[in-house]
Amino acid sequence: MRSVKITKIVEVAKDSFLLSFLRDFEFVAGQVIGINIGVVQPARLYSIASGSSEEEIKILFNLKDDGYLTPLLASSKPGNSIQISPPFGNFVCNEKEAWWIASGTGIAPFASMISSGTAAGKTLIHGSRFLSNFYFQNEIAPIMKASYIRCCSAESGVGIYSGRLTRYLKEREDLPTDKKYYLCGSADMVVDTRDILISKGIPYENIIAEIYF
Numbered sequence: 170m171r172s173v174k175i176t177k178i179v180e181v182a183k184d185s186f187l188l189s190f191l192r193d194f195e196f197v198a199g200q201v202i203g204i205n206i207g208v209v210q211p212a213r214l215y216s217i218a219s220g221s222s223e224e225e226i227k228i229l230f231n232l233k234d235d236g237y238l239t240p241l242l243a244s245s246k247p248g249n250s251i252q253i254s255p256p257f258g259n260f261v262c263n264e265k266e267a268w269w270i271a272s273g274t275g276i277a278p279f280a281s282m283i284s285s286g287t288a289a290g291k292t293l294i295h296g297s298r299f300l301s302n303f304y305f306q307n308e309i310a311p312i313m314k315a316s317y318i319r320c321c322s323a324e325s326g327v328g329i330y331s332g333r334l335t336r337y338l339k340e341r342e343d344l345p346t347d348k349k350y351y352l353c354g355s356a357d358m359v360v361d362t363r364d365i366l367i368s369k370g371i372p373y374e375n376i377i378a379e380i381y382f
């Protein structure tokens with residue numbers, strides 16, 4: 170672990186924050202880093218949300234009021250130090266057609282992939298309870314156009330599917346069985362989505378998951 174200084178921290182929606190620091194390392198879109206403040210507890214893992222050529226590394230996180238690290242991060246200021254690990258992880262995607270499925274802050278690795286230029290041939294489904302939690306939608310929508318599907322379970326909005334992403338997937342009759350499916354977010358979403366995909370004939374080995382536990 171080594172120390173870097175926060176350049177920005179912005180509350181992008183209620184209890185959701187985007188933290189930035191200058192990038193001085195290479196990474197592959199989809200990878201994670203460990204973050205810590207002090208050494209009281211082990212580092213927590215976070216997907217890098219920014220593109221691989223961007224000047225800054227961006228991390229999107231939800232505040233857990235009763236958690237260890239996120240209250241410390243959420244109250245940090247620009248200029249404060251955090252400890253980071255080198256980037257690592259295999260949740261990376263190639264140029265082939267694929268489906269990307271995210272819940273909540275699980276959009277982060279896909280936002281990184283899109284900013285790194287791998288959006289062509291991808292379909293992105295993002296599920297959230299509230300309309301305010303479609304992070305990066307202003308950047309994603311013009312690039313992915315009709316291949317970007319937002320599913321909102323607690324509110325309705327223009328152009329947004331009303332309901333959980335799992336219901337959306339159950340209703341789709343045309344899910345290809347020969348493409349890879351990348352799932353990222355809560356354990357509940359990943360487990361439920363995996364079951365639906367398997368029930369629709371998608372082979373287990375075509376489902377790649379990153380679970381935020």
Ligand SMILES: Cc1cc2nc3c(=O)[nH]c(=O)nc-3n(C[C@H](O)[C@H](O)[C@H](O)COP(=O)(O)OP(=O)(O)OC[C@H]3O[C@@H](n4cnc5c(N)ncnc54)[C@H](O)[C@@H]3O)c2cc1C
Nearest residue numbers: 213214215216229230231233235236237238239274381382
């Ligand atoms: C590969 C990976 C990538 C991730 N990427 C992201 C990301 O990009 N963005 C993001 O927001 N999160 C991400 N996470 C989750 C992140 O690592 C942290 O778990 C999260 O931010 C909470 O950290 P915390 O220290 O604030 O909470 P923690 O202290 O870890 O607590 C989390 C929750 O668990 C509860 N809890 C803690 N200990 C116990 C216990 N013993 N028994 C029962 N409940 C307990 C707490 O009350 C709290 O509600 C990722 C996780 C993984 C594994």
